[in-house]
Amino acid sequence: MARVEKSDAQWRAELTDEQYAVCRQGGTERPFTGAYYHCKESGTYHCVCCDTPLFSSRTKYDSGSGWPSFWAPVSDDDLRILQDHSLGMVREEVRCAHCDAHLGHVFPDGPMPTGLRYCINSVCLSLKPG
Template structure:
């Protein structure tokens, strides 16, 4: 896998200020405000930073949390997980494995078949309709 590395100035030029705050500075959009939290049409969700395919619409479900949620990534090699101890709690952060953009977090309270809930910021994604 070829890692994508850009300067901070390049990221700021390519992303909106809101996308930059989430994808590059590990921010979080408010629930029920993102562009994809209730999108139901078929397609692929790609990384906002590099276009890597991350999640398919057929793995998306309504978790009731206000963020796009998926029970598995399209290709597990395209995402990376790291321990996140910010905000006084321990969570599992999900990042794009190609450009290191922050995507969101994964929790063990999702539906079958995986039991996982990848809770992802809309600002970290670009939707490509089928």
Template sequence: MTDKEHDENGQWQQKLTPEQFNICRLKATEPPFTGKYADCKKDGVYHCICCGNPLFDSTTKYDSGSGWPSFWDVSSEHSVAAHADSSHGMRRVEVVCKSCDAHLGHVFEDGPQPTGLRYCINSAALDLKERS
């Protein structure tokens, strides 16, 4: 780890809970069906817990049965970036916040139309701001 990464991690550790830090900065995953947004039906916009970047609108959230909040689209082109992930002996596509590079989850090509995508996201990486 570089000095810069160490300094940044120290700042994130002060801002985030241990669970949020492990998921967003160290690329961990919360157990399925345990996150606070897995079954959430509230109307609003899900933001990055680290930097507040808008990521997903609740209108694109659906029950995928996976145990994690799932969305079929992102809020905007500025929401997320995708990277190849070959960890754990699998080939997947990691989803990170485009603003602060926080690990959010993964995207799969088995979602509903119109996109056919399933953004499978850790609740701990999200902050729902409800619409009034």
């Protein structure tokens, strides 16, 4: 997939205020409030900004963290992992590799087989059933 580049005005026009605040400004939604936190529907979760398939419902699990959690992405090539030094700690930030949307963070406390917990904001995702 090609790199998606849009102006700030284009992102603001295409996204809701909350989507813009999280995806484009690195914010976060309140825990236990996102549309996909308790979602059990099967399908593929896509980036809300560029429609890249990011996570499968087959790798989704209830981590108790307050955000949708996945133990693996559809493809590592579709994500960028960056060091995040905010909040007085070092975390691994997850971004879409195609449009640079902030998605959430990944932690090394997930289930096997990967041992990873991709903690992703619902507002950054759109679920395509299937």
